Amino acid sequence: MNIIQQIEQAVAYHTDARRAIALTILAHRNDLYTLSLQDLADLSFTSKPTVVRFTQSFGYQGWKDFRKDYIACLQKENDNPERVDVNYPFDENSSLEDVASSIAQVMKQSVEDTKELLDLDMVNRTVNLIERARRIIIYCVSPNVYAANLFARKMMTIQLPVFICQPREMGITVRSMSSRDLAIIISYAGNNPQNEPMKICDYLIENKIPTVVLTGTSNNYLRQHFGNVLTIASDENYFTKIATFATEESINYILNVIFAACFARHFKENDANKIHTSKFLELLRISGIEDAK
Numbered sequence: 001m002n003i004i005q006q007i008e009q010a011v012a013y014h015t016d017a018r019r020a021i022a023l024t025i026l027a028h029r030n031d032l033y034t035l036s037l038q039d040l041a042d043l044s045f046t047s048k049p050t051v052v053r054f055t056q057s058f059g060y061q062g063w064k065d066f067r068k069d070y071i072a073c074l075q076k077e078n079d080n081p082e083r084v085d086v087n088y089p090f091d092e093n094s095s096l097e098d099v100a101s102s103i104a105q106v107m108k109q110s111v112e113d114t115k116e117l118l119d120l121d122m123v124n125r126t127v128n129l130i131e132r133a134r135r136i137i138i139y140c141v142s143p144n145v146y147a148a149n150l151f152a153r154k155m156m157t158i159q160l161p162v163f164i165c166q167p168r169e170m171g172i173t174v175r176s177m178s179s180r181d182l183a184i185i186i187s188y189a190g191n192n193p194q195n196e197p198m199k200i201c202d203y204l205i206e207n208k209i210p211t212v213v214l215t216g217t218s219n220n221y222l223r224q225h226f227g228n229v230l231t232i233a234s235d236e237n238y239f240t241k242i243a244t245f246a247t248e249e250s251i252n253y254i255l256n257v258i259f260a261a262c263f264a265r266h267f268k269e270n271d272a273n274k275i276h277t278s279k280f281l282e283l284l285r286i287s288g289i290e291d292a293k
Contacts (some may be wrong), residue, residue, distance in 0.1 A: 002073050003066075004029070006058060006218070008238030009189060020044045020053045026240075027071070033071050035159055036055065037063040083109060086234065087241035103245065110249035113233035117217070122230055127213050127261045129228070133182035133210070136162045139170055139185035139197035143244060144251060148186060151255040157277055167196060174200040174209075182212045188232050188247055190215035190222035201225050214254055230254050246252040 010022040024044040041048045055066035089102035130136060138148045145164060152162035165173045183204055185197050192198060198221055204211050212228045223229055234247040262268045
């Protein structure tokens with residue numbers, strides 16, 4: 001998670017002076033290099049010490065090195081014209097052909113970025129945990145639940161049932177788990193311990209329930225509490241974007257790799273089982289058509 005994403009996250013998580021400063025920075029992102037510490041304090045109706053504490057909360061010494069890194073992040077975006085802006089891959093003047101090409105490029109970028117960050121040892125460890133698990137339960141919220149459901153359907157075709165925990169049911173569901181099960185948590189931000197699915201982390205840790213996490217690149221709450229982590233690659237901003245095109249593609253890619261790795265480990269058996277299942281489903285479909293007649 002880059003500094004721009006972290007600033008947008010601050011807007012979502014805070015209601016005090018930190019939010020005012022974050023909003024001011026976002027509003028002046030393109031002319032931030034002209035603003036002094038006093039300027040930002042005045043524009044955000046705060047004080048110089050408050051702004052300094054705000055920058056220090058992100059690991060910087062003060063306003064100058066924070067501003068330098070922020071501007072460098074913006075410059076990095078401008079210095080890669082071949083890459084499509086995942087937040088706004090098209091605009092109001094784009095033709096349909098431009099829109100289609102841009103979305104294809106976003107998907108390609110996301111997969112390539114995710115592959116570069118993919119820890120194959122962690123994928124192998126995840127497959128080991130899946131094979132040993134009595135139950136596999138995924139904890140996530142919308143829109144990640146849609147990717148989770150696609151993954152669960154694929155896994156079911158090779159007789160590896162995966163269950164998706166419903167929102168607001170995470171507390172009761174996690175208490176039915178034991179060390180013989182496997183929890184998979186999907187959360188790009190992965191930061192707020194008061195929100196689902198982070199609320200269940202303490203229980204998972206205290207009861208030694210094997211857990212695999214899919215989350216963003218930042219050193220967030222999930223990374224700090226779990227060792228089995230697969231990285232979601234995305235440059236999407238927290239608010240200023242059209243949709244979660246890149247994040248969705250990254251999550252789908254990781255889950256597809258996990259499924260494919262499970263399939264490949266027992267390829268002949270899984271292939272035969274998949275063909276048998278497909279034939280069975282086709283017979284049911286034909287039978288249903290005949291009954292309808």
